[in-house]
């Protein structure tokens with residue numbers, strides 16, 4: 001089954017609205033042919049409206065938030081709902097990023113609620129999973145990944161799975177400059193797919209896109225995307241520069 005590559009820029013807490021405008025001006029001008037690749041940009045909340053305005057009229061680049069509340073509205077200071085994200089033009093939401101898990105205490109129970117809320121609103125979740133170095137070295141890799149998948153996808157029907165993107169991001173490779181080797185990434189992504197097969201069946205496992213994330217750069221994107229179970233990237237640091245992100249996108253074309 002052919003799966004369209006999806007390459008997403010996670011800007012984290014970088015890029016003010018004016019910096020977002022500068023990035024998009026440069027990126028959309030030298031735009032790589034998007035037919036083979038779905039491109040997604042995830043600015044911080046305050047820059048979503050500006051990005052949406054500048055991306056209007058083109059369908060090649062999608063807009064994502066970096067987080068979302070599972071609540072619909074009410075007394076939840078500092079939170080953002082699905083309806084708010086939809087109104088500013090988001091189509092995707094990154095959920096369960098390792099920084100949300102480790103710095104803000106998000107666990108699979110809350111991430112699962114967010115996955116349900118995202119799907120109910122017609123948004124596409126980019127669900128992040130990944131092990132720490134300690135867990136990998138301690139032989140816990142498969143256990144950790146299967147627990148994260150089972151917990152965060154609890155109650156999700158097989159029919160909903162093609163609308164979910166999984167991002168496998170080894171925590172030890174995020175922002176560290178230490179990328180998983182293509183072989184390590186392939187082996188783990190293949191394992192992730194096998195868990196999806198156990199949970200949802202072979203057809204779903206073959207259809208779901210699994211991104212790799214962790215220090216992806218123009219120099220390593222080609223050999224990573226050549227792996228059969230890598231269906232795109234979630235890119236942090238290297239997505240902040242329009243030329244470098246464009247080069248990573250070109251690796252997928």
Ligand code: PEP
Pocket residue numbers: 010169173174175176177213214215216234235236237238
């Ligand atoms: C990320 O934040 O999802 C990420 C993979 O970051 P980086 O590319 O900087 O490692």
